[in-house]
Each structure stands twice: as C-alpha cells, then as structure tokens.
Amino acid sequence: MISELGLEQEILPVPRSHPAAKERYLYVNKTLHKLPSSIGGVLRTIPPFTRPLFLCGLRDLAAPRGSKEDESIYDFVSRRFGKELADIVIDSLCRGVFAGDCRKLSVRSCFPFLYEAEVKRRSVILGMATGGDKGPPVDSELIRRSKQERWSQWSLQGGMQTLSEALEDFLRKRGVEIHKDTPIRQLERTADNGWKIKLPDGSITADYILSALPAKDLGCLLPPDLEPLVKELRQMSSATVAVVNLQYEGQVLPISGFGHLIPSTEERALLGIVYDSIAFPQHNKRGSSSTRLTVMLGGAWFESSIGDPDAVSSEKVLELAKTAAAEQLGVRDKPSRSIVNINKDCIPQYTLGHWRRTGNISAYTRQLSLPLSLIGASYHGVSVNDCIYNARQAVHSLLGH
Numbered sequence: 001m002i003s004e005l006g007l008e009q010e011i012l013p014v015p016r017s018h019p020a021a022k023e024r025y026l027y028v029n030k031t032l033h034k035l036p037s038s039i040g041g042v043l044r045t046i047p048p049f050t051r052p053l054f055l056c057g058l059r060d061l062a063a064p065r066g067s068k069e070d071e072s073i074y075d076f077v078s079r080r081f082g083k084e085l086a087d088i089v090i091d092s093l094c095r096g097v098f099a100g101d102c103r104k105l106s107v108r109s110c111f112p113f114l115y116e117a118e119v120k121r122r123s124v125i126l127g128m129a130t131g132g133d134k135g136p137p138v139d140s141e142l143i144r145r146s147k148q149e150r151w152s153q154w155s156l157q158g159g160m161q162t163l164s165e166a167l168e169d170f171l172r173k174r175g176v177e178i179h180k181d182t183p184i185r186q187l188e189r190t191a192d193n194g195w196k197i198k199l200p201d202g203s204i205t206a207d208y209i210l211s212a213l214p215a216k217d218l219g220c221l222l223p224p225d226l227e228p229l230v231k232e233l234r235q236m237s238s239a240t241v242a243v244v245n246l247q248y249e250g251q252v253l254p255i256s257g258f259g260h261l262i263p264s265t266e267e268r269a270l271l272g273i274v275y276d277s278i279a280f281p282q283h284n285k286r287g288s289s290s291t292r293l294t295v296m297l298g299g300a301w302f303e304s305s306i307g308d309p310d311a312v313s314s315e316k317v318l319e320l321a322k323t324a325a326a327e328q329l330g331v332r333d334k335p336s337r338s339i340v341n342i343n344k345d346c347i348p349q350y351t352l353g354h355w356r357r358t359g360n361i362s363a364y365t366r367q368l369s370l371p372l373s374l375i376g377a378s379y380h381g382v383s384v385n386d387c388i389y390n391a392r393q394a395v396h397s398l399l400g401h
C-alpha cells in the first residue's frame with residue numbers, strides 16, 4: 001500500500017542491526033533488564049530470570065499437546081514454557097501489543113500461530129521450526145527490499161499520519177466521497193436488501209457496507225432484528241490507553257533501544273515506555289538534539305489503577321508519566337514539551353471465546369446473505385498490517401477475485 005500511495009521515498013526503515021531493534025528491556029524489581037540477544041544469553045541464567053531460558057524451550061519440546069478449544073495466553077505459556085516466562089515475558093508482551101491482560105486474552109485469537117503449532121506439531125518450537133502455515137504470500141518490490149535489508153520496523157518522514165492522509169488524497173482523486181467527523185447514528189435495512197446509513201445531517205443509501213467501526217459501536221447501530229449478530233458484537237470489549245509524549249532538550253537517556261515494557265506485577269498502571277528518538281531521530285525538532293519518549297499507561301488496568309477515563313485529568317496522567325521516566329530511566333529533567341491523549345476503548349481485547357464469536361458472526365452474515373463485511377482491528381488482528389491485509393481480503397472476496 002505504501003508503494004501504491006507513492007510513499008516509498010518517505011520510508012524510514014530501522015534494520016535489525018540497529019540498537020532500537022537489538023536492545024530490548026524489561027523493568028522488573030525496580031531495575032531495567034536487557035533481554036538476551038545471543039545464544040549465550042539464553043544458555044546462562046540472567047536476571048530477572050532464576051534459570052536459563054533454554055530450559056523453557058526444553059519443557060515445550062517435552063510437553064504433551066493441550067486438549068482445550070481455547071485457553072488464556074497465560075495458561076498456554078505456563079503449561080508449555082513454565083510460569084516464570086508467562087509471568088515476566090508474556091505478561092509484558094501482551095501489555096506491549098494488546099495493552100491487555102494475558103490471563104484474559106485468548107491464545108487462539110491473539111497468537112494463532114502458537115495455537116496452530118501445538119495443534120499441528122504438538123510443540124510450539126517444532127511448529128515454528130517447520131515454518132507453520134504462513135498463509136498466502138504477499139509480495140512487492142518494497143517487501144523484497146525490506147526482507148533484504150532486514151527491517152525490524154519502519155515509520156514515515158512525516159510520522160504515521162502521512163499514511164492516512166495519503167490514502168485520503170488517493171481516494172478523493174478517484175471520486176470517493178469522504179464524510180469526516182460524521183458519526184453514524186443508525187444503520188437500517190432497506191426493502192431491496194441494501195442499507196440506509198443515518199448521519200447527523202441526513203442519510204445515505206448503500207448496496208453493501210464494509211464496516212471498520214469498533215465491534216461494540218457497530219453493535220449499537222445495527223437494527224434489533226439482527227439480534228444474533230448484535231449480541232456477538234456487544235460482547236467484544238476494548239481497552240483504554242493513555243499515551244503521553246515527552247520531549248527533553250539534549251540526549252538524556254542513559255541507554256539505547258526500542259523501549260521497555262513493565263509486567264503487571266511490577267506496576268499495573270504503567271505499560272511501558274518507547275524511546276522514539278533512538279529509532280527515529282529524523283522526527284526530532286529540526287536542528288536540535290532532543291530526546292523523545294512515549295509513555296503508555298492504563299490498558300486493561302486503566303479503570304482499576306488510574307480511574308474513570310472520562311473523569312481523570314491530563315495533569316494526573318502527565319505526572320504519572322514524568323515520574324515513570326524519572327524512576328525507571330533516571331530522566332529527571334523538566335520536559336520541554338508534553339502531549340497527553342487518553343484514547344478511550346482504542347485496542348480491542350480478544351478474550352477467551354473470541355474465535356467462536358467471529359465464527360458465529362461469519363456464519364450468520366452468510367446465512368442471511370447480509371451485504372456486510374466486518375474489517376478493522378476488532379476481529380482478526382489488531383495491528384495496522386492486519387487491518388490492511390484483512391480489508392484487502394474482504395474487497396477481493398466481495399469482487400469475487
């Protein structure tokens with residue numbers, strides 16, 4: 001999509017050899033611990049772990065296949081790799097991807113490759129070693145370049161918003177009408193098997209809807225006679241994340257890396273900190289040396305540890321973020337700039353049984369021949385890549401490709 005939108009020149013790749021890709025940290029027992037990046041680090045006991053990590057791998061190779069239709073990520077990893085890995089690494093990772101609690105998230109839906117590896121090969125390591133089912137290949141010149149140069153992450157010169165702006169521009173030039181800041185009020189069925197989309201200032205009709213709305217929001221807009229669909233959508237929940245950007249004058253970080261994650265047993269409210277200026281110094285204020293951090297807070301623990309997202313003040317959240325930067329990174333300077341955003345219900349939580357809910361939805365829409373496809377982060381993957389891939393698949397199947 002980047003190539004099709006003409007954004008190739010804007011790409012800022014980060015290769016795997018860069019410190020932002022190689023150096024990864026966890027904050028445990030009030031200390032930052034660097035995770036091993038070589039085989040030696042896996043063979044030795046390194047803190048915060050109490051035994052060498054390769055023993056977790058041996059346990060997986062020996063463990064029997066599980067028998068449950070679905071299981072929490074925590075239970076799956078504890079059973080196959082041991083409790084310590086689940087408590088420290090997996091707890092943190094789930095906070096860094098889903099802002100979620102690995103004790104509630106579904107392994108089958110959040111990490112389908114782990115689930116499949118156990119079903120097909122009995123062991124995760126054996127499953128990964130034999131490649132697993134990677135799905136249909138996606139190929140382009142840019143993808144080949146990213147593999148050859150071993151990119152671990154990327155951004156764009158003007159930041160990621162460039163992507164949605166370029167997409168908007170591309171679509172408008174091809175005659176697509178875009179209604180911004182226009183909340184849909186209701187979706188009604190029409191007699192000719194189409195839809196009436198009610199907006200604040202009128203309505204529009206459509207033959208077919210590809211909905212990228214969060215599941216719960218869509219559930220509130222659909223007509224009540226689609227009850228089985230509405231019921232499934234309303235059960236799908238999401239987490240609130242506070243994102244605090246802090247900018248400091250000069251290079252104030254004592255370490256380099258992508259960022260660090262914090263397990264829920266260490267600090268419930270603080271999910272992790274990204275060291276943005278290490279991976280993307282190109283985004284620093286022109287001509288100045290600065291350090292930029294993003295502190296992420298809340299997630300599945302927002303209400304219990306920070307409070308009601310509608311009532312909590314930006315000042316309180318900013319204070320929590322500055323304290324985290326000071327205590328965890330020793331960055332005690334006054335930030336020269338800060339931005340606080342409380343993103344309500346921004347990351348879907350694929351909890352136990354999510355696979356059954358999405359399965360029921362597909363079966364029901366097929367059975368009724370509903371002119372509706374569900375895309376977006378609520379169903380089959382929370383990342384930007386997942387959303388783009390699944391949207392493209394939905395269009396292909398709609399057009400019969």
Ligand SMILES: Cc1cc2nc3c(=O)[nH]c(=O)nc-3n(C[C@H](O)[C@H](O)[C@H](O)COP(=O)(O)OP(=O)(O)OC[C@H]3O[C@@H](n4cnc5c(N)ncnc54)[C@H](O)[C@@H]3O)c2cc1C
Pocket residue numbers: 182183184185212213214217221241243296343346347375376377378382383384385387
């Ligand atoms: C803090 C944070 C960091 C992230 N980092 C990464 C990352 O590093 N890499 C990555 O791949 N992904 C990342 N993600 C995930 C990424 O943001 C999502 O994949 C992506 O935003 C999902 O897009 P979406 O369109 O499905 O949903 P959203 O972006 O949530 O958009 C849903 C839209 O629906 C609108 N809406 C709701 N109700 C209505 C209504 N009634 N009428 C009209 N519109 C409505 C909302 O206003 C919203 O704009 C991150 C997410 C968060 C929160």
Ligand SMILES: C=Cc1c2[nH]c(c1C)Cc1[nH]c(c(CCC(=O)O)c1C)Cc1[nH]c(c(C)c1CCC(=O)O)Cc1[nH]c(c(C)c1C=C)C2
Pocket residue numbers: 023024025093095096097098099241258259260261271272273274296347382383384
């Ligand atoms: C849907 C929200 C997402 C957030 N981040 C990602 C998504 C899809 C992307 C992502 N983040 C991490 C990984 C795993 C990388 C890996 O181990 O190979 C992915 C695919 C981990 C991560 N996320 C954050 C940090 C500091 C890290 C650790 C990176 C490392 O290992 O060095 C920051 C962060 N990103 C998100 C949240 C909620 C968050 C919280 C601190 C959202």
